[in-house]
Amino acid sequence: MNRRKLLSLLGMSPVLLTGNPAQAGQTKHAAAPAADPGAVKITTVNPKGTPPSIQLIPMAPRLDSLDGKTVYLVDTGFHGSDALLHQVELWFNRNMPSVTLVFKRKAGPYAQDDPPLWKEIKEKGNAVIMATGH
Amino acid sequence: MEKLGIPSVPMATKSFADLAKSNASKRGMPHIRACFTPHPVWGKTAEQLMAYVEGNDPVSGKPLMQEIIDGLTVPLIAEDTKTGMMDVNVGPPVYGPDTLDNLQIHFLNNGMTDFLPIIIPTPEKVDAMLKGSSHHPDEVVGKMAAGAFAAWTFTVRQVAVNAVMAGCEPEYFPILLAVASSGMAALGSSTSSFAYSMVINGPIRDKLNMNYTIGAMGPFAQPNATIGRAWTLIGKNLGNGGIPGDTYMGSQGNNTNYNNIVIAENEKDSLWTPYHVQKGFKPEDNVVSLFAGEDIRQGHGARGAGVLENPMFDDQISDMFRTLTSQFDALVICDPLTIKRLVEQGYDTKEKLTDWLWKNTMRTAKDYRDSAFVYTFHYPRALRGEEPYATWYKCPEGTLIPYWPKPDNIVLVCAGGQTNPFFQVGNLTYRVSVSIDKWM
C-alpha cells in the first residue's frame, strides 16, 4: 500500500492528503427510508440436507420369564462397563440363581461390529444386556 | 530524536514498511524518512548483510545508503515542518440510508468486522441494546489500544453498536461493557499471534442460557458465540486493533481470535470453589475474568492420558505443562468428571492442586532461559534484582526451577458435559476480573 492509502486508512484529514477521498466515508447515498422497512416479509430457503428414511425394526418378542434362561452380558469396551456388568451378574446370582449368565467383551474398538458374537448369542442365548457409556 | 533536533532515519525490514509509516503518522510525523532493507535480517551472515547495505531499498528501489544520507541531508519542505494538532477521522456517525446488503458490504469492506456477516446496527437495534444496561449512552466506558499505540476512548453507545453487530442480545450487554471497560483488546499487536480468553461466573450464566456442559467451548450457544466474537469487534472498532501490518503484526495469526475462548464455568457440577469466589467476589456476583497468552490445547497427548483404571490427572496436567512458555501462565479447564476424580485423589480444593502442580512441574534453568520471551521480558527484570528472576538467571544451568514464580500462576476452571473425563490446558495469563453487575 502506498503512504496516501495507509494514512487515509488511519482516517487522517485530507488537509494533509489533498485530493484523496477518505476511505471511511459514506456508502452510496440513497433515497429516504421506506416506512417501516423492517416489517416487510421475505422468503428464505431451508438449508437442511435430506435425511435417510428410517426402517422401523419391530422389537424381539419378550420372554415369559427369565427362569432357567441364558442371559448374555455384553461389554462394549467403555471405561468401567465390565465392572458394572460384573455387579449385574452378582445381582442375578443373589436374586435369580436359575439364570445362566455369560459375560462377553465385544471384540475390536467400540465403533466396530462383532458378527461372531451376535451369531453365538443367537444360537446359545435367550436375552442380552448391553452396557454402553462410561 | 527529531523532537530533539537531531535528524534521524529509521531503518526497518521490508515486512514492516506499512507499520513504520503508519506508526510515524500516529506519532505526529507523517512524512518521516524511513528506509527499508530486505527481510529478514535475522539469521543472515555478515556477507549477506553487507549485500543488503550495498543494495537497494526494496520499497523505493533506490540504493539504500544513498537514501539514508539523503534522508539526513536533503532539506525539509514545508509539510515536513508542520506543527499543531490533527484530528483523526473515523467517518460519519451514521451510514446510509441504504439497503441492508449494501450496508453489510460497506461494513465488511471498511474493516469494521471480522469478515463474517453482522447484524446491521440500525438506530432501533442499538437503542434496544442500550436498554440492556442502566448506564447512560454517552458515558465514557474506557480507553483501549491494541499495543503501544495512543488509546482510543469510547462510550456506552459505541460498545452497543459493536454488540449489535456481533449478534448479541440486549441481556448480554452488561458483560460487553465489563469487557470493554477493562481496556483490553482481543487482538494484540505483537508479531507473536496471541490468544485471548474470558471466564464467566455467577447466576448470569443461567439467565443467558450460556453453555457450560457438552461442547462448552464450541459453537453451541448464542451468548458463548456472540459475546466472544464481540470482543474482537470491540478490539477492532473501539481500540483500533486488528489492522494487519499496522496494529496487528502476528505473523501467522491465531485461529482462536474468532471467538476468544469463551468459558462459562460449570459451577453446578464442580466440586471446587468457582473462579470469581477465589478472586474475592461473592457466589451471587456476576464476573468476567480476562486472560491472554498463547493457545489452548487438549490433554490427550499427556503421558498416561485417559488410562483405564486410575487416571492420575495431576501427573497428566503437569506433563502437559512441559510445552508451555514461562512468559505466560497456565489456565487448566477440567471437565466435572476430571474434578471428581481429582477430589477422590485428595485435591478437595483448587489450591491443593495448584500447589502440587507448581511444586512438581520443574524445568532446568537452561530450558527456562532458552524459552521464548524470557530473555526479552524477564532478563531485564532479573538485572534489576527482581525475584525470582534474578535467582533463576544466577543459578547453574542444570538447576531445577518451577515454571512460574507462584502457585497462583496456575488457574483451574470447570467446564464440560461429563461425557468423558478430559481437560484442556491454555498457556494463558490472568489479567483482570470485572464485575458485570456494575454494568447492569
Place this chain on the structure above:
Amino acid sequence: MGIPSVPLVTKAFKDLAILNAGKRGMPLERICFTPHPVWGKTPEELRVYVDGPDPITGKPLMKEVVDGLTVPLSADEKKTGIVSVSVGPPTFTDTAENLQEFYLNNGYTDFLPIVLPTQEKVDAMLKGSSHHPDEVIGKMAAGAYPPWTYTVRQVAASAVMAGCRPEYFPILLAIASTGIASLFSSTNSFAFSMIINGPIRDKLEFNYGIGALGPFAQANATIGRAWTIMSKNLGNGGIPGDTYLGSVGNNLNYNNVVIAENEEASPWDPFHVQRGFKKEENVVSLFRGLGVVPGQVARGSSVNTSPMFDAQLSDLFSTFTGFFGALVIADPLVAVRLKEQGYDTKEKLIDWLYKNTTQTVKDYKGRNYSYLFEYPQALQGVEPFATWYKLPDDAVIPHFPRASSFNVVVTGGQTNAYPQAANMSYGVSVSIDKWM
C-alpha cells in the same frame, strides 16, 4: 436378531441413547439407565447402582431390566415399516429479523448472525458453479449415524448463510463432496482444518500473510465457518447430546483453522503438489485432530541468531498424541531457515522429525488411544503396533507410527520466525476445479 435385549446406559447419555434407538428404527427401545459415571467406581459403589433405582424413571433398576426382557410388547413396539424424516418445509417466510431469530433458534447456524438464504442469494451462489442445482453431491454423517444426502442447491444455502461469495462456491462443493463433517460426535472434542492451494488463493484474496489463521479476510473467515454450518445442516451434526458429545468442546470449530498456503514465499513444494496435483490446480485438503499449538512454547524457542526449528518442533510434539499426526504450519521465515539448515524438501524435514521424535514403550502404552484403538490392531498383527507392544517398557520408539503421520505447510507474514503445529492427521485432498 430375535433375542430380547436391554441396553444399560449411564444417565449422561440418556438423550443420545433414545435418539440413536430412534435412528436405528426402534424409537421405543427399552433402555435402562444407571447413575453416571460408572468409570472409576469401586465394586461396592457399583453394587449400590445395581441395587438402586434407574435415575431417569426412579424405578428399581434390575426390576426394569428383567421387565424389559419379559413384559410382552405393545402394538407400537411391534411396528414395522419405513418412516420418513421431516426437515420442515422447503422455504420460510417472515420478516428478516424474525427469520434471523428462527434460523438461530432451530439450530441451523453456529449462533452467529447469518446472511439470510433468500432465493435470489441462493441463485446467485449457484452461479458460482457450473454444476446443476439438483445434482446430489454427497453423503455426510457426524459419526456412526445413517448419513444424510444433499444437492448442490442445499450446499448453496449454507454457503450463503456463512457469508460466502459466489466465487467461493466451488471450494464448498469440494468440501461437501468429501462427506467429512467438521463437528464429530465423539466425546473427544475434535478440531478440523483445511489447506487451500493453487491460484484460487489469490483470485479469492485469501490471506496467507500477516494474521493468516486469524479473522482478517472474508474468504478465510466464511469458508471455514461454512464447513461447520454445512456439517449441521447437511450432515445433521453438532447437536449437543445427540450428534455432538465432545465433553469440553473445541474453540477451533468456529473457523476450522483455514490455512491458505503461502506458496510464493515457501522454499518448498506446495502441499497439493506433494499430493500429486499440478501447481496450477486448485485443491482443498482436509485434516482432523485435536488442536493447534504455537512454536513459542517449545524448548529452545528463545529469540537468537541460530534457531534450531527441527529440534523445537520435535519438542513441541512431545505432548501430542501419536494417534493423530503432526501438521507443521511454518512461517516462511521458519521454512527458509530450515532450508538453510539443509532441509531442502519437506520430505527431508519429515524424515528427521519422524526419526528424532521418540517416546518410551511405557509412555506409549500408557496412553488411552493406544489401548483403545491400536492395541486391537497390534493383536491382529498390524505394524508397527504389533512390534511396539512386544518391546520392553524402556525401549525407545518413534512418537508417531509412520513418517506419513507428518505433514508440512507454509503460511504467514514473515514478521517473526515461529511455527505453529497441529496435532492433526491428513484426511483427503479434493480438486476445487472439478466443482467450478
Place this chain on the structure above:
Amino acid sequence: MNRRKLLSLLGMSPALLAGAQMEAQQPKAAKSGKVAAAENAQFEALNPKGSPPPVKLIPMAPRLDSVHGKTIYLVDTGFMSGGVLLQQMQIWFNKNYPDVTVVFRKKAGSYMEDDPPLWKEIKEKGNAAIMAIGH
C-alpha cells in the same frame, strides 16, 4: 427432554408420536402481510468506531548540509540481528565516508522501553541518527 420431544427433534412422523409438535415448522405463523423484496428497503446504521485521540504533529529536525565530518549514531533497538546489520553499515561508512564518525549503541531495556540517557548523549554528541527496527 422426554422421549417424544427427542424423537420429534429427529423429525420422526407424528404417526408414531401422536400429539408431538414438529419443531422444524414455519417461523411464527406468517400473517398475510406482503411478501416482497425487502432487499431494497432502506436502513441507517451507526458507525461502530471509537474516538481516536488527536495526533500532535511533530516537525522534523532540520537536515544536515552533508554528512562529511559529522558524528552519526547507529542505534540498535534490540530486535533479532539488528546489531549485525548496523555493524555492516558501520563498515560501509568507514569505506565510503571515512571522515564520518560512527558510534554504535544498543538501546537499553527491552524493545518497548525508552532510553533517555541515550537520547541525551546523542543530543549532546551526535549530529544524526540511524535506527534499526524489525528483524
